[in-house]
Amino acid sequence: MDTAPPDRSPTLDDVAERAGVSRSVASRAINNVGNVSAPKRVAVQRAVRELGYVPNPSARALATNRVGAVVLAVATDEPGIFADAFFAQVIYGISVALEPTDFTLTLVLAGRPEGRAKLQQIVRSRRADGIMLMNLHGDDPLTRLAEQTTVPVVFGGRPLRGEPRWYVDTDNRGGARLATEHLIEAGHRRIATITGPLSLDVAESRHRGFRDAMAVAELPATRVEHADFSEAGGAAAMTRLLRAHPDLDAVFAASDNMAAGALRVLRAHGRAVPGDVGVVGFDDLPTAQHTDPQLTTVHQPVRALGAEMTRMLLSILDGARPTPLILPTRLVARGSTRTPVPG
Amino acid sequence: MDTAPPDRSPTLDDVAERAGVSRSVASRAINNVGNVSAPKRVAVQRAVRELGYVPNPSARALATNRVGAVVLAVATDEPGIFADAFFAQVIYGISVALEPTDFTLTLVLAGRPEGRAKLQQIVRSRRADGIMLMNLHGDDPLTRLAEQTTVPVVFGGRPLRGEPRWYVDTDNRGGARLATEHLIEAGHRRIATITGPLSLDVAESRHRGFRDAMAVAELPATRVEHADFSEAGGAAAMTRLLRAHPDLDAVFAASDNMAAGALRVLRAHGRAVPGDVGVVGFDDLPTAQHTDPQLTTVHQPVRALGAEMTRMLLSILDGARPTPLILPTRLVARGSTRTPVPG
DNA sequence: CAAGAAACTGGGAGCGCTTCCAGTCCGTCC
DNA sequence: GGACGGACTGGAAGCGCTCCCAGTTTCTTG
Known part of the structure; x- marks a missing residue:
């Protein structure tokens, strides 16, 4: 019979055909949901390996209405603020926390009006399953985003007014x-x-x-x-x-x-x-x-801040309803202060 | 007649129905491709506005095979390296360059093996239309990614060996x-x-x-x-x-x-x-x-580096075949050197 | 050993969009 | 005035995946 043309990346149908099962079974085997007998599961796994099959995220997203992406939105205008090491650390923390999942990180600088519009667009078109929002000023209209939208929003740092439902902050x-x-x-x-x-x-x-x-x-x-x-x-x-x-x-x-x-x-x-x-x-x-x-x-x-925001968001996507989290701080004594005098 | 249920976001069909045209015409009007008469185009635009219609990116991606996302992959392991202001600046530059487009930025830290695997996955599953790759060490296996994949790759800084087809570097x-x-x-x-x-x-x-x-x-x-x-x-x-x-x-x-x-x-x-x-x-x-x-x-x-990488990548996605770009540097004299002695 | 329960299977109907293409409607030109 | 061409339209076929559900097989159990 004809084998998959090499110029087209393999689809689930190719896998199913090769494994000698139906598409449904292949799908279930790949997504590890129940009702697949051991031999078929193995056959599917083999076919996946041999074909180098990778699921098409767009198709999956279309079918499941979950896109496999979270966005980090940083509501800062001045390049100076974003450019310091702080956000890089946060991002690092997020990134590491995301590694074991198959979520992807979308970054939006939502300081300038164009960026904010973009964030709106992303949210409204459901290009992301959840949002992490940082650096909001007191009266930022973006706070309302959290209410308007159906996708969960985790705040990094409390906004000034109104306690959001979900946030991670440092003490x-x-x-x-x-x-x-x-x-x-x-x-x-x-x-x-x-x-x-x-x-x-x-x-x-x-x-x-x-x-x-x-x-x-x-x-x-x-x-x-x-x-x-x-x-x-x-x-x-x-x-x-x-x-x-x-x-x-x-x-x-x-x-x-x-x-x-x-x-x-x-x-x-x-x-x-x-x-x-x-x-x-x-x-x-x-x-x-x-x-x-x-x-x-x-x-x-700071890294933990990113990681914890991520963990919180993922748990929400997973159906959990966590409580806000306050991360501890500690003093690091270096040269710009004298050693405390005892007594 | 029945109006769109409020709990479901409007689809192209809703727009078409409201505008009194077929789905095809609505699609063409929205994407600004030819063959739509002026009155119908206006009608579609009005329907879009009234319904607050936003196209579903997954569906669009599935149909067009373009996802509307580019990835920035930073091949660094040590948090210390990524955490300095450098990458934050690059990201800022990219972000601004992306604003007028409707591409989205996906960030991948591809230092640790998990991150690299993730990048591979993203690329192979075509979760991104193009890649910007930074901070490659000389013998990094990721260099080969650029050859293996069909999505265009723009390097930020040349890799040590082998001149990639597309890169932006500083002098x-x-x-x-x-x-x-x-x-x-x-x-x-x-x-x-x-x-x-x-x-x-x-x-x-x-x-x-x-x-x-x-x-x-x-x-x-x-x-x-x-x-x-x-x-x-x-x-x-x-x-x-x-x-x-x-x-x-x-x-x-x-x-x-x-x-x-x-x-x-x-x-x-x-x-x-x-x-x-x-x-x-x-x-x-x-x-x-x-x-x-x-x-x-x-x-x-640094910001320009990010912006130029982005511009280059977008132009490639647009069919152009640009040449590599070297950005100029300049000396900033401050306090850690003496004023040059004349002569 | 029969009958009911449990486990498994695969057909098929979408998800929302683009795009091909056959068809319709004009205006125009000889 | 008839035929031709260009502008426009909309039906329909996918894109690749998930998941419901009806049907089939296998296993219990009295």
Whole structure:
């Protein structure tokens, strides 16, 4: 009889014919659903191997209404934000978590209007089975996406307003408290902070953690400047802080990048770190080890964040209804703070 | 008559019915292919709008054998490599270039065996119309993927051996020459270099550029240590260099990260930068502005790299047969080198 | 040993779209 | 005025897969 033409990739029918079974049986054998006798199953497996058969995802998607893809949407406009190591780490975590499955990762930068439109399109046309959404600002219209759509959405980091049904976040508040307590224990009293944009929950939470710790120690949390999580922004904020509060003896910056900027300005002003001023960052990006002195900072498990978001989304697709997850942070003491004084 | 049930998203048939035309005409109108009279075209467009119709990509893919997705595969194992800002920038460039099209970006980390298998799977099952492949080591079996498969492959950076048909690269050799010449012009003579892993064309080319410039100036290019592009690797290499060549008065590090490591070691050894030792990096990542002193480095247009790869791939899918593209680099003089002495 | 249950099989009807092609409807030209 | 050509239309055949369901085979069990 005729054998499959070599210029066409084999279809399920080819496999079935070669294995001497019907297409249905072949399908069931391949998808490991029940009702296939052992010998036929083996025959199908052999045929698959011999033919080098790979199922056609489009056909499968059309038939099952599941496409085998999840999307990571990052709602950031500025290339600067996306370009830092943070998202690369998240992506790495997602990617590894996806490996054992046969889901595929679609990446959408949903900062600019074009990107957002694209995300809408992807969702509405069901090009993805689920969504991971990150970096939403407080009033982002994308939050509504989660309600409008039928595909499940997992948030990376809480949006500022409204608790989404599913999210994974790091313990920003606790981490910031840790950082501030570390400074207090090292004997600092006039502690300033540089926050991120307060329209972001991350920034808001870290600021709250700072105030928590200060309140407990009965210290004033009034030395505050706001910035945008960037190095340049951190530098500018530090400059303002020095002008407004020349007496400050420590700074908690809500990101490593801002801390790096602060470090630069402090040096330019002749303030020794950690001698005159202690500095703590947040994130523990690679940057933190490249500054001088190396940065004491709060480590957040970024890869795990990606991995856990993925796991959560997959479990939802699998019918589970998980609860939100908060990942722990920990302090990494390096050169930009003094060792805490005992007692 | 009955209207489309609200719980099912509208199909082409719904559109056709509402517009009072046949499915074929609706399809043609939507895809802007000929043979549709103006009034029917308008009617279809209206129906699309009113129904909020979005074509089902799976069905379309099944019928046309084009899926509307391209994949970016990054052949890196170590999280450290992927996690730096470089790939984030590339992705940003790709993403922006993809926005005006309706292609989607699928990301695959093809470093670990699982990831590579996944890439194979994606390609063989035609889950993507084209591939962008980055960071291949010299002997990477993935190079063969480009030959085995029928979907076009665009390389980001040449693989070490064998000139692929389509690639976009930065002028690594020229950039390294620039860097080295800069050091020479600043009066340095005992110039060392820290290379990347020479199984990577990037590393090899940058090393060659270094030797080019040294040869032209008739200086010995013998102060060489190899590392892995990482900060820690750069630091270790710098330590070895100082031991083997204590007289060195400048270093060209083939990446900013390695340069940052070198800076750290130089400081620890009491060598002033740029007073005692001039340092130049390569890449111009954000890191380069956070070091102390800020790093003189070779800027490469990373976002453009991503964008150009994308453009090239899309043009190929469109039937074009473009030629490889080499992107220019330029020197960015900052604090880690002295101003060149005139004459 | 018969009868009912359980396990297995494969035909066939879609999933939503594109596209070929045979047919219809005009306007035009000799 | 009839025939011809071009513009347009829509029926129908897939694309490759899943899954329902009716039918068949095999195994229990009283």
